Amino acid sequence: MPSAPVRVILPGMLRDLVGGMAEIEVDSPSDSQTVAQLLDRAFAEHRVLDGKVRDERGQIRRHVKVFVNGEDATRGAGVGTPVPAGARVHIINAVSGG
Amino acid sequence: MTETIVAIGTRKGLWIARSDDRSTWRLEGPHFLMSEVASVAIDTREGRSSVLAGVKSWHWGPTVQASTDGGRTWTESAERALAFPADTDTALERVWQLTPDPNDADVVWAGVEPHALFRSADRGEHYELVRGLWDHPHRPSWEPGFGGGAVHTIIPEPGHPESLLVAMSAGGVYRSGDGGQSWQASNPGIRAYFLPDNEYPEFGQCVHKVARSEADGELYAQNHKGVYRSDDNGETWSSIADGLPTDFGFTILAHPRKPGMVWNVPVMDDGERIPPGAQLQVQRSDDGGATWRQQSNGLPSQSFTCVLRDAAGLDDLDPVGVYIGTRNGDVFASADEGESFQRIATQLPDVLVVRAAQIA
Numbered sequence: 001m002p003s004a005p006v007r008v009i010l011p012g013m014l015r016d017l018v019g020g021m022a023e024i025e026v027d028s029p030s031d032s033q034t035v036a037q038l039l040d041r042a043f044a045e046h047r048v049l050d051g052k053v054r055d056e057r058g059q060i061r062r063h064v065k066v067f068v069n070g071e072d073a074t075r076g077a078g079v080g081t082p083v084p085a086g087a088r089v090h091i092i093n094a095v096s097g098g
Numbered sequence: 099m100t101e102t103i104v105a106i107g108t109r110k111g112l113w114i115a116r117s118d119d120r121s122t123w124r125l126e127g128p129h130f131l132m133s134e135v136a137s138v139a140i141d142t143r144e145g146r147s148s149v150l151a152g153v154k155s156w157h158w159g160p161t162v163q164a165s166t167d168g169g170r171t172w173t174e175s176a177e178r179a180l181a182f183p184a185d186t187d188t189a190l191e192r193v194w195q196l197t198p199d200p201n202d203a204d205v206v207w208a209g210v211e212p213h214a215l216f217r218s219a220d221r222g223e224h225y226e227l228v229r230g231l232w233d234h235p236h237r238p239s240w241e242p243g244f245g246g247g248a249v250h251t252i253i254p255e256p257g258h259p260e261s262l263l264v265a266m267s268a269g270g271v272y273r274s275g276d277g278g279q280s281w282q283a284s285n286p287g288i289r290a291y292f293l294p295d296n297e298y299p300e301f302g303q304c305v306h307k308v309a310r311s312e313a314d315g316e317l318y319a320q321n322h323k324g325v326y327r328s329d330d331n332g333e334t335w336s337s338i339a340d341g342l343p344t345d346f347g348f349t350i351l352a353h354p355r356k357p358g359m360v361w362n363v364p365v366m367d368d369g370e371r372i373p374p375g376a377q378l379q380v381q382r383s384d385d386g387g388a389t390w391r392q393q394s395n396g397l398p399s400q401s402f403t404c405v406l407r408d409a410a411g412l413d414d415l416d417p418v419g420v421y422i423g424t425r426n427g428d429v430f431a432s433a434d435e436g437e438s439f440q441r442i443a444t445q446l447p448d449v450l451v452v453r454a455a456q457i458a
Binding site for chain 2 (some may be wrong): 093
């Protein structure tokens with residue numbers, strides 16, 4: 001029985017890069033995957049997004065936040081945070097700068 | 099039809115000033131609004147009108163953007179075109195310098211933060227880390243300056259593709275004689291006044307900018323306190339600060355055709371980063387730094403701003419144009435080698451880089 005897909009909701013600032021698309025639906029290969037694995041799948045066909053959200057080490061950029069079901073993954077296990085099937089994952093540009 | 103363009107990179111975007119006569123200017127922009135543009139190169143080799151820009155979004159990270167129509171339209175380089183290899187466990191912070199190589203029209207060099215040099219062999223579409231500098235045994239001892247630790251100056255030697263010089267704050271001058279495979283610190287004569295025991299170390303100097311005179315090959319360096327000339331391609335350095343109102347500053351420029359003509363923009367002091375006497379000015383030498391004179395016609399007095407290391411540039415016309423941009427968002431242009439300036443942009447964000455050229 002297939003698991004419920006994960007919805008990755010993109011911030012407005014990145015939607016222009018992917019033709020205005022607001023979210024990416026990602027099939028869950030099992031009951032759980034990490035944020036890193038989720039982003040690998042979500043960005044497989046949208047490579048331009050990967051360099052915006054993660055640096056070349058695979059880490060979430062300093063002023064980007066990833067929320068998994070409302071919890072800030074960047075405050076926890078980062079890209080190792082588990083993402084359950086059916087989760088809603090928000091990518092958000094942090095409120096920072098001047 | 100040719101025009102002179104001045105690319106103005108700021109803390110919050112890129113503007114382009116254009117002129118047909120260097121008297122009347124049109125300002126276009128911003129491009130990349132809200133992204134920092136710390137490096138620009140205008141590539142006119144082989145008749146191109148290309149512009150490369152090191153752009154950093156505070157949210158979405160650093161990229162290199164390219165234009166083939168003189169800065170009117172832009173495309174982002176390929177995904178992670180300039181990125182550290184996985185084995186370095188390092189992430190690119192900022193592209194500080196983009197330098198087209200005079201010896202190979204396909205080669206572009208990039209100096210980045212953290213301290214590293216990259217080389218592109220396809221006109222800036224993809225870049226590869228220069229391992230010779232990255233693996234240098236001194237690298238763990240290079241310290242970041244106040245603005246960050248980066249390779250901020252890259253000087254290939256025309257006619258000698260194997261010869262390359264880089265400078266960094268704080269690390270000093272390094273030279274390669276084999277196209278970047280190996281590097282030697284090259285700071286004899288440059289004083290590091292801030293070090294308590296040895297003011298003339300092998301490396302660790304805070305070099306702010308180096309310029310090469312294409313007229314005679316002389317090198318000029320503006321340091322964190324200290325202005326120097328090298329008559330031997332960077333092997334040794336001698337002070338040319340006598341006659342300047344101050345030896346502190348960030349930028350230095352050398353005339354492309356007139357031997358001995360050099361400009362710097364003096365800053366009062368390390369702890370007082372305003373123009374000397376609150377008069378924005380450039381200092382010009384016509385004799386390789388033996389004597390200096392102030393040029394400030396058209397530049398504001400009661401000015402408390404500052405000109406950063408790359409916020410000054412020359413065009414290659416005759417007479418040469420001199421361009422400076424300030425931290426309070428003004429850009430001044432001189433079409434007569436600094437004798438008089440006019441303001442060509444104002445109220446921009448902090449100016450980080452100014453580059454000028456004539457394009458088709």
